[in-house]
Amino acid sequence: MARFVRPKKGELSSNLYVANCGPAVGLSHEAIASVFTKFGDIKGVYAADESGTRVIISFSEEGSAQAALEALDGVPCPELGGRSLHIRYSMLQPTSQSQVSNLVPVSITASDVSIPGLYLMHDFVSAKEEEELLQAVDCRTWKSLAKRRVQHYGYEFCYDTRNVNTKHRLGELPSFVFPILERISSFSAFGNAENVVLDQLTVNEYPPGVGLSPHVDTHSAFEDLIFSLSLAGPCIMEFRKYANGGWLPRVAPNTVSKVESPEDDSNFIRKALYLPPRSMLLMSGEARYAWHHYIPHHKIDTVNDRVIRRASRRVSLTLRKVREGACKCEFPQCCDSQR
Template sequence: MLCEIRLRRWSRQRRGIAAAAVGTLVAATPLRGSSALAAVAKSATSFQWTQPSAVYGHRFKLNGRLPEGLRYCPEFITESEEKELDELLSSGPWLRHIKSRAQQFFGLVYYQTTQELPALQPSETSAEREARPMEELPTWLMQRVLATGAFPREGEINQVAANEYLERAGISSHVEEPTAFGANLGTLSMLSPVQMTLTPAEEDLHGRDGLDHGNWVKILLEPRSLLLLQGESRYEYRHGIRRSKLVQLADGKVFRREEDYRRVSLTFRELLQSR
């Protein structure tokens, strides 16, 4: 209940600010030098924001429209860049304190989890010590994410969280805690497809009777794609990944999550001092 109260309050305060950045492609960045700025400009012109493949529940209130502030870019990275990032993550330790998935952090450490384990949250001094340095991430990756304009303030991205999903692993439906995380979220998907379910924050995917009441939309996250959540989509909708074995693809075919299924994601966000 406390989280829901915080959510409604922060939703009113933040929605206008976050939504204002949605249409921006290039923002001020901390990069220096003409070559770095040229790289950003080149990346920005190559972005192709598209409507993601979506499946709508029969009661979804937006009637075929996606929540405001949601943007999707397929092929945000190349296959070779995807391989480079996977090799980078393979060189570091995966933390397996959460049963559903393994994690790595760059920048600062913070676990958003429903598990009542205070020990999971590091102290302010150890949060940075326990994470990998942001500098270990490829320069081209951070430049390209900044070029989307979704993170307009210098140094806004101070945490990149890597998650590894095996077989039918998922993540419970949630809203990033407004007092812990900033207004802008970006998720880069790699290796395998999955569907992310968005549900209005005030409504559970299933009612108390356990039945599916249909007020949801499932977004297909393809390998190498970038999903941005700002404004309405960030504050007023829960997002999660169900433990479904089947993934409906854009061409109508069905992808099966078998025993060898593996998906890795990188989430870019600002960890607030008020956490």
């Protein structure tokens, strides 16, 4: 996304910042362009931010922008649903190389992401099953964290140590996940899932705009296969592979391999995958052990030029197998057991 800033007082521009206008209020970029093109040649209509309610109109000439501002600012526009537009000049800020590298295309299928061990199955559960699962988790007790709510079954995940206490078992997994476990074991696309007895479940509830920091699930805490079922709302999950595994100096044993300020480190590969509701994600092998995964803290996601507003909530069911003993994976640079 190009970055635009407010110009100095009295300075004109060929770009206009237009508020109360955008996909989130039911106005496509094409519909917006059809109105503004009456004032001159338009180079493009761009999202001004992630809200979906503000756009940038880029004209070829300053005179066209000035005419559009004088005619439309604060005036109800019949062609745009009678909305009163709030318009001001905007300047294109020079783009640095770091800003260019911050852009990452979003894939729809795991095969397009091309990370070994990463799988995504769309419509893993039906809409009715999704509703039943949400009702089941909402009947149980939530634990509040700083920005989201969680539930733990089998073993509790300890966020201070980023691990589980294998000596403190909470009991069997809840019955509402039994059909999911049976379905996992029956899909050959999930490799050797039929041979794994998953015994830990974390339910996360994400409000709009809340994501997940970049991290690798602690190697010594869980076995290879990690399943995550998305319910109620979509999101984009980004994957990052660091040259050194993403470890900070002097990482304590049994902690997650995590980068506190990943944007400051340009030495990584980035890929992104769109997770629609009712889809099942599997991270295994390299995808599980060597790639950080994270959910951007956005209220609006852009997928193939389509703006998607996050739902009022997104609930994920993450199923794992607690590891007993050290990890002996093929990625020692990322492994807390081997560092």
